[in-house]
Amino acid sequence: MGDDGMRQDLKRAFGDLTEPPDSGMRHRVMNAVRAGGESGPRHQWAVALATAVITVALVGGFLLTRLPLGGSGAPTGPGPAASPSPTPATPTETPSPTPSATPVPQAVCTSDTQSGGGTATVNVTAVRVGQQSGYDRFVIEFDGPVPSYQVSTQSSATFTEDASGRTVVLDGKDGVVVTIHGANDQGYSGSTDFKTGYPQLREARRTGSFEAVVHWGLGTSGPACLKVSTLTGPDRLVIDLYPTP
Amino acid sequence: MEVSAIAAEQDLRQAAAGDTSAFELLLAPLLDPAYRLATVMLGDRGAAEDAVQEASVKAWRKLGGFRGAAPELQAWFFSIVANECRMTRRRRWWSVFKFADLPRSETPTADERFESLDIRQAIQRLPADDRLALYLFFYLDLPLERVARVLGVSTNGARSRVYRAARRLRPDLGPEEIPNG
Numbered sequence: 001m002g003d004d005g006m007r008q009d010l011k012r013a014f015g016d017l018t019e020p021p022d023s024g025m026r027h028r029v030m031n032a033v034r035a036g037g038e039s040g041p042r043h044q045w046a047v048a049l050a051t052a053v054i055t056v057a058l059v060g061g062f063l064l065t066r067l068p069l070g071g072s073g074a075p076t077g078p079g080p081a082a083s084p085s086p087t088p089a090t091p092t093e094t095p096s097p098t099p100s101a102t103p104v105p106q107a108v109c110t111s112d113t114q115s116g117g118g119t120a121t122v123n124v125t126a127v128r129v130g131q132q133s134g135y136d137r138f139v140i141e142f143d144g145p146v147p148s149y150q151v152s153t154q155s156s157a158t159f160t161e162d163a164s165g166r167t168v169v170l171d172g173k174d175g176v177v178v179t180i181h182g183a184n185d186q187g188y189s190g191s192t193d194f195k196t197g198y199p200q201l202r203e204a205r206r207t208g209s210f211e212a213v214v215h216w217g218l219g220t221s222g223p224a225c226l227k228v229s230t231l232t233g234p235d236r237l238v239i240d241l242y243p244t245p
Numbered sequence: 246m247e248v249s250a251i252a253a254e255q256d257l258r259q260a261a262a263g264d265t266s267a268f269e270l271l272l273a274p275l276l277d278p279a280y281r282l283a284t285v286m287l288g289d290r291g292a293a294e295d296a297v298q299e300a301s302v303k304a305w306r307k308l309g310g311f312r313g314a315a316p317e318l319q320a321w322f323f324s325i326v327a328n329e330c331r332m333t334r335r336r337r338w339w340s341v342f343k344f345a346d347l348p349r350s351e352t353p354t355a356d357e358r359f360e361s362l363d364i365r366q367a368i369q370r371l372p373a374d375d376r377l378a379l380y381l382f383f384y385l386d387l388p389l390e391r392v393a394r395v396l397g398v399s400t401n402g403a404r405s406r407v408y409r410a411a412r413r414l415r416p417d418l419g420p421e422e423i424p425n426g
Contacts, residue, residue, distance in 0.1 A: 006415065010383035013364045018281035025294060026276055030269050032298045033305045233289050 024133060031131050035196065109225035109244055113152040116230065117180075117237070118145045121212055124185035125234070129194045129204055134242065135227075136201035138218055140180065141236040147182035149237055151228050159217035162208020170219030171195060172202035176226065178216040178239065185209050200224055200241040253315035261308050268305055275319055276301075278385055279326045285380045286330035286373045296333055300326040320387070320394035327377055327395055334373060367414045375410035382407045 108114065122144035130137045157172040185206075192206040200220055208215035220241060227240040259267035276297065283293035283300075304325050311321060368376055374396070381392045382403075393403035412418045 006411065006418070007383050009364055010368075010379055010414075013368055014281070014285065014380055014384040017365055017368065018284045019290075020277050021280040021294065021297075025280065025297070026269075026273055028294075029272070029276060029298050029301045030265070032302050033268065033272075034265055231291070233292065 028130070028132070035131070108227070109223070113150050114226060114228045115148070115150045116146070116228070117148040117182075119182065120145055120147060121182040121184065122147055122235075124180075124183050124188045124214060126236075127188065127190055127192075127194075127204075127206075127216075129196050129198070129201060131196070131198045131201075132240075135240045136196070136198040138178075138201060138204050138216075138239045138241070139236050140178070140183075140214075140216070141234050142183065144235060146230040146235050146237050147180055149181070149228075150177075150179045151226060151239060152177050153224060153226065155223070157202075157217075157219035159205075159207045159215075162213070162215050163210045168205065168207060168217070170203040170205055170217055172219030172221050174220045174223050176218035176220060176224060176239070176241070178218065178237075180214045180216075180237070182212055183214045184212055185214050200243060250315065257311075257315045257318065261311070265305075268308065271315070271318060272301060272304070272322070275322050278319075279323060281384075282323060282326055282377065282380060283330050285376050286327065287333060288369075292333055293330075296329040297326055300329040303329070317394070320391040323381070323395040324397060330373070364414060371410055371413055375406065375413065378403065378406040379410050379414075383411075 122142040124140060125143050126139075126141035128137075128139045128141070130139070154175045154177060157170045157175045159168050159170065159175065159177070160166070161168055186209075194204040196202060196204070200222075201218055202221055203219040205217050205219075206215065207217040218239070218241070223244045224241040225244055227238075227242065229238050229240075230236065231238055253271065256267040256270045260271055279297050279300070280293055283296040284290060287293050287296060300322070304322050307325070311318070313321060368379070371379070378392060378396060381387045381395055382389070387395075389400050389403050389407070392407065393400045396403055396406060398406065408418070408420055
């Protein structure tokens, strides 16, 4: 088998092992680019300038708070803590052909709570939103089997934050409450507030994370029909939001 | 310069200036091979699409820093996809390779069946970066310079990688059988 023979064999093998993407992928990818790309390409000079400004500000702030001023010679104590910058939404979720761990249900238009999941305690590794043809998707990904969850609808987009009791109003007219028991998200560093502008899912925001109970509120443009399912590879809870018929 | 090449350079300039439609024109022909590349590295179609999607968003954000000509965009984008796949593999438990999710040859001839199955199984047993090297060189027919760009190594390094991976499939392969690209 020379190079040509090997090339043909490998072409055939890789052709067997892969397949073209479905026709909707280009649309989904470009939706993600438009939604997650923020202000578009970042030019290196702009990044360098921003980095320089931030560095100067941090160093200046440090010197102001640490160096003795006015001849007192006494340290002024720790400076104010830097406030975290808001994390932009990065919608990425796409319909996955990965076999689901549970039979994929139909969309349900009801105020009844939908629930499921197991009893293990796992970590949240990713949260994503995505816009698909005819529905919007919200996904929470875990590093183990999907833990116990409840998903219910409500007739407003107002939610109460866990622990603080503070009221938060999300974009939209109605809402969906997602509660996960047995999940820690301390290691999750992604966005906790996705302002999507999608037709159904207007905003997704974490409304609580305390003692292994994680809450997310979903603001919807109106009453939503839900399809709640779990998928594996990786393990994730998938909530599809359809408009009411 | 051909008309299509001039158009591609114009799309690149417009995309770098923030035109998503121009970016889409550049990206569209790359999505199929990028998706297959991600499938080869991850063995899972859903994860592959996620990786391509993430890579596309990153490519869009980084486009301002891209200094090459339009034909070099392919290798640049594939390198982002490959990095995304490596990150995915680090994030998850991938010790059981998941090609079970992938389609198999539908109608191999009787003569081809045995050998074809063998080579697919052999590919699946290779490390992900070796599969990537073979896919780029043998399936996409990329010259070694571009394989090197995707792998993030020198051209000689890419040649060594392709040769080493190919030898794992065919131990009697001589170095002269891997052309210089």
